Amino acid sequence: MSARSYGRIPGANDRVGLGIIGLGRRGAIVSSAFLEDERAGIHAVCDIYDVQTKAFLSRLPKDLPPPHTSVAFQELLSRADVDAVLISTPDHLHVTMAKAALEAGKHVYLEKPTLHRWEDRAILHKTVSQAQLL
Numbered sequence: 785m786s787a788r789s790y791g792r793i794p795g796a797n798d799r800v801g802l803g804i805i806g807l808g809r810r811g812a813i814v815s816s817a818f819l820e821d822e823r824a825g826i827h828a829v830c831d832i833y834d835v836q837t838k839a840f841l842s843r844l845p846k847d848l849p850p851p852h853t854s855v856a857f858q859e860l861l862s863r864a865d866v867d868a869v870l871i872s873t874p875d876h877l878h879v880t881m882a883k884a885a886l887e888a889g890k891h892v893y894l895e896k897p898t899l900h901r902w903e904d905r906a907i908l909h910k911t912v913s914q915a916q917l918l
Contacts, residue, residue: 800823801865801866801868802869803829803830803868803869805857805870805872806873808872810895819845825848827865828852828865830855830856857884861884861885868893869885869892869893876900878894
């Protein structure tokens with residue numbers, strides 16, 4: 785077999801395990817867009833408001849395995865099956881959660897505003913630079 789034929793073999797790297805932090809309106813909209821791609825799967829979700837978590841889970845397609853749920857975003861970030869996270873929390877939490885996700889080796893999808901306070905840019909910039917070195 786040539787190397788090209790090996791590229792057509794489906795494997796673990798063909799799917800992205802997503803973690804969703806913040807299950808409100810924006811988290812639901814963006815995560816549904818991710819689910820349109822069969823290469824993405826929601827493996828874990830996190831929100832501090834249990835009513836919001838239940839509502840989010842009820843909107844997921846029934847043919848998908850239910851994701852792990854938690855209240856603490858650190859628990860979601862510790863999961864080996866989560867490759868990337870969608871952070872859809874209030875703006876003032878973006879830098880803290882993005883920094884923690886990058887330090888945990890996760891890819892991060894974060895919409896604007898990335899920063900709530902201009903001085904936080906140095907924290908995020910340093911973390912991104914360090915993550916790229918890994």
